[in-house]
């Protein structure tokens with residue numbers, strides 16, 4: 001108790017979160033279309049907040065339960081909790097779930113109603129982001145108790161040695177006072193040692209927990225000279241070597257799952273976000289990827305590399321890259337680039353009049369038009385999906401790669417056992433079938449901004465074999 005007070009006073013909370021931890025999903029639970037928001041806790045174990053917006057008036061009840069994403073434990077669900085129907089909005093259900101361990105979980109949503117029963121699994125990574133700081137009031141009370149108990153202990157021991165052997169009514173003599181002072185000094189040393197050992201124990205516990213706090217993979221970019229696969233000339237190749245700064249022992253750098261056809265999606269942006277590349281480096285060796293560099297003006301660039309582990313845990317690995325003016329290899333395959341001013345006549349953002357706010361599920365709808373302003377009829381799937389949206393805050397401290405199905409990676413959704421869902425009405429799409437009969441000219445992305453600020457949104461679609469990028473700025477208060 002003495003010890004706690006002192007050390008709690010020095011406990012501090014870690015830095016604010018980077019990125020966009022909340023999960024937004026547009027999915028089908030059997031016959032019911034749901035919009036699900038899951039806010040994972042910042043400390044593990046901790047409580048996740050779950051919101052389910054149904055689109056069907058016939059929904060009777062919604063049940064939610066947390067399960068590991070993969071493995072045997074995913075098969076045996078405990079009794080689910082009943083989500084509470086909102087009194088203001090009968091289509092909104094909310095609940096809170098304990099997430100007990102680090103890794104990839106799913107929130108399994110079961111909906112009952114007039115059309116029968118359906119389930120939807122929402123992948124949720126549980127990555128501890130910080131140590132909880134101590135409430136200053138609690139800290140003050142504990143310090144006061146520590147001082148009270150320490151001083152009380154010293155005073156009592158000193159008085160005991162000074163006065164226990166006196167006759168009733170007699171005053172302590174010089175010898176008795178000296179005994180009291182020595183005993184008091186000894187008691188002070190004991191109290192000091194106790195506080196010191198308590199501090200040591202608390203620090204050991206805190207640093208053990210600090211080891212569990214999520215540390216993203218790290219990446220070292222370098223430019224090597226190589227021969228691109230379809231060329232006989234040497235050209236610069238970006239080599240990315242991934243390493244683990246130390247986190248949980250089960251994390252690996254060689255267990256990546258393909259996520260919409262690629263093991264890695266690499267986004268390269270200039271510091272002011274006026275240049276943007278979406279590339280797909282190929283694995284070169286264990287924990288290393290390579291990408292022929294496109295033409296790049298000299299400058300310093302930020303790299304965001306999206307990968308998904310076999311466990312379902314997604315990570316965005318960041319790095320910066322300084323390059324001299326580079327003449328590289330023309331883009332090919334699914335790779336794409338954008339440079340230019342932030343306006344795009346071919347893709348229009350269909351906004352309502354509501355101001356953008358943080359932490360609220362928002363549907364971002366974009367309409368693709370042809371040169372005369374008519375809805376485009378030549379959309380194709382781009383890497384299996386009608387569209388890709390990348391949300392980046394101008395300071396590049398928030399980055400999210402979102403699809404019509406939401407912010408969970410497609411690879412994690414597939415691991416959760418959901419049927420592929422691409423967010424358009426014509427049913428499950430097959431990756432690779434690039435000529436899809438009916439891709440509507442509007443694409444919608446469910447997402448919510450994690451923090452206020454100035455954001456840039458890159459929207460990518462494919463039309464008649466060409467990848468088009470629309471760029472939009474958004475101010476979020």
Ligand SMILES: [Cu+2]
Nearest residue numbers: 260388401403
């Ligand atoms: Cu994508």
